Amino acid sequence: MDETDHAKEQTWRKDIWAFISSAKDHWKEIAQGALASAVIGWISSVVLSPAAASVVGACIFGVVACFLAFRDQRRKVEAAGIEPKPLKIDVADIEGRQKHEKLKAELDAALEMVAKTKENLSKADEKIAKLSTADLESRDKIGVAESELALAKDRLQQLEAANKHRWGLSADSLKLLTSKMSAHAAGVDRGDIITCVMGDQESSGFAWKLAEAFRNAGWNLPGSGTNQAMYSMPVYGIVVQARTQNENPPGLSDFITIIRSEGIEFRGELDDSLPPNQFRIIVGSDPARRL
Numbered sequence: 001m002d003e004t005d006h007a008k009e010q011t012w013r014k015d016i017w018a019f020i021s022s023a024k025d026h027w028k029e030i031a032q033g034a035l036a037s038a039v040i041g042w043i044s045s046v047v048l049s050p051a052a053a054s055v056v057g058a059c060i061f062g063v064v065a066c067f068l069a070f071r072d073q074r075r076k077v078e079a080a081g082i083e084p085k086p087l088k089i090d091v092a093d094i095e096g097r098q099k100h101e102k103l104k105a106e107l108d109a110a111l112e113m114v115a116k117t118k119e120n121l122s123k124a125d126e127k128i129a130k131l132s133t134a135d136l137e138s139r140d141k142i143g144v145a146e147s148e149l150a151l152a153k154d155r156l157q158q159l160e161a162a163n164k165h166r167w168g169l170s171a172d173s174l175k176l177l178t179s180k181m182s183a184h185a186a187g188v189d190r191g192d193i194i195t196c197v198m199g200d201q202e203s204s205g206f207a208w209k210l211a212e213a214f215r216n217a218g219w220n221l222p223g224s225g226t227n228q229a230m231y232s233m234p235v236y237g238i239v240v241q242a243r244t245q246n247e248n249p250p251g252l253s254d255f256i257t258i259i260r261s262e263g264i265e266f267r268g269e270l271d272d273s274l275p276p277n278q279f280r281i282i283v284g285s286d287p288a289r290r291l
Contacts, residue, residue, distance in 0.1 A: 167286035168206040169213075169262055177258050178216040184251035185218035193221065196283045197235060198228040207283040235284035237265035243274040252279045 169177065193214070196207035204226070211225030238259055242249060259266055265287045274280060 167202040168209055173258050173262055174209060174213045177213045177255065180254035180258070181214055181217035181219060181251050189220050189222055191222045192227060192280060194225065194281050194283065195227040195229050197285055198230045200285050202286050203283050210281065210283065235282060236287045236290050237267065237284050239267055239269055239282035239284060241269045241271045241274065241280040241282065243272055243276060245270060247277060249277045249279040
């Protein structure tokens, strides 16, 4: 016997036991039905055959017993204040429940979508925060680069200013001086033609470049080509010395023209110790350093 058959057997047993209990509770109604059936059956036996009378009696017994049992049960229910109501199926209520379930499902889906949206927004906020941090770092780097660029520009301006005020002739002017002096090169030594201020590096540098230009022009400048001297009073700019005011030594006019074109400060002096038709150049300190 499988589980299904066992369950059916248990159900039948419960139903039989319930029937016996109900019959015991309604023994009076059953007895009354039996008595009524017996009376009607006896009357029927007089008119009908014994078999027909038995059938009629059994039917009458069943109907009477059922009616009496129903009446007794109804009275018990009415005495308890319980009114049996017919079972009604409300179609509108079923549709409402279906709509409610549908709305609940849609609400759950919407809540899930909201949760996902919040999660996406949170991720977006994290990305924005990272981008903001990277942007700040980039701005800091740009700020440092701009500061370094500003410092470099200041340094360049300082170098340009220093180069602009550098004590001496430009490269082009030195080449021009060589070209002009080549026409006046003498065969005698002129180691005394250029003198600078002792201890002044700018004066020494200017004098050395002049000596180089004269040598390239064919002038004979032995040794370093320059002399150094100390002066009791500061000497600034270029000093050009000649023997007399009426003399115009070869190359002097060209030299003065070139230093004038560079805007270099100069002045003339007379020195009768100089040989005839010769001039001397004294390179003083940079006038821009004059206090």
